[in-house]
Amino acid sequence: MVASSGAILRASGLGRRGLLPGSPKLWHGGRVSGALARKTLTWSLEPAGRCGWDEPVRIAVRGLAPRQPVTLRASLRDEKGALFRAHARYEADAGGLLDLERAPALGGSFVGLEPMGLLWALEPEKPLVRLVKRDVQAPFAVELEVLDGHEPDAGRVLGRTVHERDFLRPGVRREPVRAGRVRATLFLPPEPGPFPGIVDIYGVGSGLLEHRASLLAGKGFAVMALAYYNYEDLPKGLEILHLEYFEEAVNYLLDHPQVKGPGVGLLGSSKGGDLCLSMASFLKGITATVLVNGSVANVGGALHYKDEILPPLGLDPNRVRLTKDGLADIVDVLNSPLEGADQKSFIPVERAESAFLFLVGQDDHNWKSEFYANEASKRLQAHGKKKPEIICYPETGHYIEPPYFPLCRASLHILVGGPVIWGGESRAHATAQVDAWKQLQTFFHKHLVGKS
Incomplete structure (x- = not known):
């Protein structure tokens, strides 16, 4: 059969993966040093800890000010030291929560509701470099940062965390x-x-x-x-x-x-x-x-x-x-x-x-x-x-x-x-x-x- 793809692409959407909003498991994340409006900034990654490279991860930040404009940045280095980066501009909700399953990117490396955009939009710092995994026995470490304000005028880094993505599942x-x-x-x-x-x-x-x-x-x-x-x-x-x-x-x-x-x-x-x-x-x-x-x-x-x-x-x-x-x-x-x-x-x-x-x-x-x-x-x-x-x-x-x-x-x-x-x-x-x-x-x- 020949399947065309407009329907396939719509049906396969990247934004539909992840837990339902409000799942109690969502907030099992690590606290990050930094304070804003007397709140502690907290990263929330689901699943917590390592996950497979081909698995979606739900990324959220809580403890922001209501409607605060922020920029999220992602970066990783491959085994040869090549640097890949992506960023997107967001606005927290009325409760100071930024959940990439719910919040659309307002600009940057991509726009719209793209929960996995910080990964698939990574671009090499130097041109003509393809991201390749050479050692599957070690994960890729993705550094995530949240900055106050919107790039290019973003202010200080409010917090950062590291998300590890594995290629060798436990027991394989x-x-x-x-x-x-x-x-x-x-x-x-x-x-x-x-x-x-x-x-x-x-x-x-x-x-x-x-x-x-x-x-x-x-x-x-x-x-x-x-x-x-x-x-x-x-x-x-x-x-x-x-x-x-x-x-x-x-x-x-x-x-x-x-x-x-x-x-x-x-x-x-x-x-x-x-x-x-x-x-x-x-x-x-x-x-x-x-x-x-x-x-x-x-x-x-x-x-x-x-x-x-x-x-x-x-x-x-x-x-x-x-x-x-x-x-x-x-x-x-x-x-x-x-x-x-x-x-x-x-x-x-x-x-x-x-x-x-x-x-x-x-x-x-x-x-x-x-x-x-x-x-x-x-x-x-x-x-x-x-x-x-x-x-x-x-x-x-x-x-x-x-x-x-x-x-x-x-x-x-x-x-x-x-x-x-x-x-x-x-x-x-x-x-x-x-x-x-x-x-x-x-x-x-x-x-x-x-x-x-």
Whole structure:
């Protein structure tokens, strides 16, 4: 089915999460030093303490003056020291309470009722930096501050607190995998197994990213984050990839005593998407495949499997356009996989026995993800296969991550050798990520567990 997205985006709204107003649990927060109108300022975070990165948190401040104008600021540093910031202007209610579930932002990094805006609106202090979690065993620490008045004329800091957001839920097991040629990390839920298994593959330049796999393991899946180049003793480049490597990873997962068969799922983003599509098309044991802004053609380098070779899709660098900021827009660079010799790069999806879900950002500027999803659907149906699910999100860019990761507007593209734009508008992209996270879990439950 093809779902459109205006309804999905409205239905998935970020502002509907959290406890009902007035819940007694809301006010389990820490006191912060600072006084105003002889009241003690108190931060209230629900859930209190650490929570998962993909979980909403209810943020409130009490002890303000009635109708007091304040500015809230959020900041975090990644493992490399890059600083990300967001801020918004608010007004306390008549009782001196500021509850982000109820109070709209009056300006700043975002406007309107956006309870999680201080996270999804984070922007890097230095341009062209993408927020990436490299060590899932340590949380991200988000510093929250409340200032008197409205920026840019805000006064003193009235109070601050630190909110920790975790990637490894209590009890989730992290197991490095060095089996044969396979270089990966396996995450297992805390409950007794076996569990439905998923292979998780990211795009170029990733090395081994574990954050999505670790979060999914907290939802009841055994998830293997798989590296495929530029990591430890794996090949340094993408010029030639062998599908036998990925077959070895699938077989490792299928043979694992904590993994429930008879098949496994695949989750791939960007270049990882077309790799997952090739795996589903050539390999056995693939039951469900989710592609997040993936290609229907093999991209980047030749893909070998036994006596077959899929050549990389051709490209024309002359089709690169420059934005007014001097960044590259590469959305039109790749050739069409429907024409001439480039048809040989089209992945033979008709061979697949897997169910498919395509999650598409309609403002993806890396390549034409919506076109690729539709062409895959046409090819599957032309060969008597079931029509795949396609969910399209307007104003959504290339990097569709788990909820509350901020939009990456532009960063270095390792294959281009320079900075490119990725597309997307912050609020729409954030809303899409919340819905996509739900959709892929529902899809895997349906096809790997047998229930939605």
